Amino acid sequence: AQSVTQPDIHITVSEGASLELRCNYSYGATPYLFWYVQSPGQGLQLLLKYFSGDTLVQGIKGFEAEFKRSQSSFNLRKPSVHWSDAAEYFCAVGSNDYKLSFGAGTTVTVRA
Amino acid sequence: DGGITQSPKYLFRKEGQNVTLSCEQNLNHDAMYWYRQDPGQGLRLIYYSQIVNDFQKGDIAEGYSVSREKKESFPLTVTSAQKNPTAFYLCASTTSGTFYGYTFGSGTRLTVV
Numbered sequence: 001a002q003s004v005t006q007p008d009i010h011i012t013v014s015e016g017a018s019l020e021l022r023c024n025y026s027y028g029a030t031p032y033l034f035w036y037v038q039s040p041g042q043g044l045q046l047l048l049k050y051f052s053g054d055t056l057v058q059g060i061k062g063f064e065a066e067f068k069r070s071q072s073s074f075n076l077r078k079p080s081v082h083w084s085d086a087a088e089y090f091c092a093v094g095s096n097d098y099k100l101s102f103g104a105g106t107t108v109t110v111r112a
Numbered sequence: 113d114g115g116i117t118q119s120p121k122y123l124f125r126k127e128g129q130n131v132t133l134s135c136e137q138n139l140n141h142d143a144m145y146w147y148r149q150d151p152g153q154g155l156r157l158i159y160y161s162q163i164v165n166d167f168q169k170g171d172i173a174e175g176y177s178v179s180r181e182k183k184e185s186f187p188l189t190v191t192s193a194q195k196n197p198t199a200f201y202l203c204a205s206t207t208s209g210t211f212y213g214y215t216f217g218s219g220t221r222l223t224v225v
Contacts, residue, residue: 009152034213043116043202043216044155051211090154098143098162098211104154 002027002093006103013081014111021076021106023091032094033074035065037087038105044090050074061085086110114139118203118217125197125224133188133220135203141215142208144186148172149200149219158201161186162208190222197224 003026013019025031032051036044048059055067065076074091091103116137125131135144143162147155157170161180175194180186186205190197200221204214 032211032213036216041200041219041221043118043218044204044214045216046213049213092213094211094213096211098206098208099157099160100145100214102147102155104152 002031002095002099002101004091004093004101004103006089006091006106008106009104010107010109012109012111015083016080019076019078019081019085019108021089021091021108023074023076023103024072025074025091025093026072027093027095029096033065033067034092034094034100035059035063035074035076036090036092036102037061038090039087047076047089081108081110083110083112116203116205116215116217118201118220121218121220123220123222125222127224128192130192131190131197131222133190133201133203133222135186135188135217136184137186137203137205137215137217138184139205139215140183140207141205142183143206144180145204145206145214146170146176146178146186146188147202147204149202155202158188197222 005024034049035047038044050067088105092100094100119134145160146158159178161167177189202219203217
């Protein structure tokens with residue numbers, strides 16, 4: 001069975017500082033990996049995805065993530081956060097039967 | 113524009129009543145999913161359907177029921193058997209071709225009083 005761990009429940013970062021959100025997954029084969037963002041009371045929006053190929057993937061809103069097979073990780077990064085990046089972020093792992101398993105999420109607070 | 117519509121956005125029901133949440137998509141996606149979201153627990157899969165007239169239980173199906181009579185629609189009924197139904201419910205869909213992840217609706221917040 002596949003699973004995802006997001007070790008950080010809550011992260012506070014200053015506006016303009018860099019951000020890194022951690023994600024570790026468990027899956028027997030090559031995984032499909034995703035990062036989603038959720039604003040309060042809203043649905044989830046896809047930030048980026050990894051299927052194969054280049055292990056550094058670029059997404060929307062200036063986010064990127066790096067797949068490291070040896071560490072079973074798919075960490076999300078942004079070089080300079082904006083106040084609008086305050087939200088909850090979910091990492092997900094998918095299997096060939098199109099089922100996604102989500103982590104518990106990391107809430108990001110941006111301070112001025 | 114194509115997308116997933118969940119309605120209503122807010123729903124209040126008395127304890128012991130069944131309630132149905134609507135999910136409609138015009139993306140021509142084959143598979144549809146219902147998730148429940150509670151604070152600090154991420155998203156948990158309730159039911160999913162990969163084809164019309166067929167659906168499977170997810171991890172927390174007890175107290176819920178679904179139907180898939182049309183490709184576009186996947187309503188979720190929260191029955192009186194669900195012990196703690198107050199939550200945020202999210203519907204999602206995906207195509208059966210290359211897996212690009214899910215498209216999500218904007219959610220329904222159900223409060224049972």
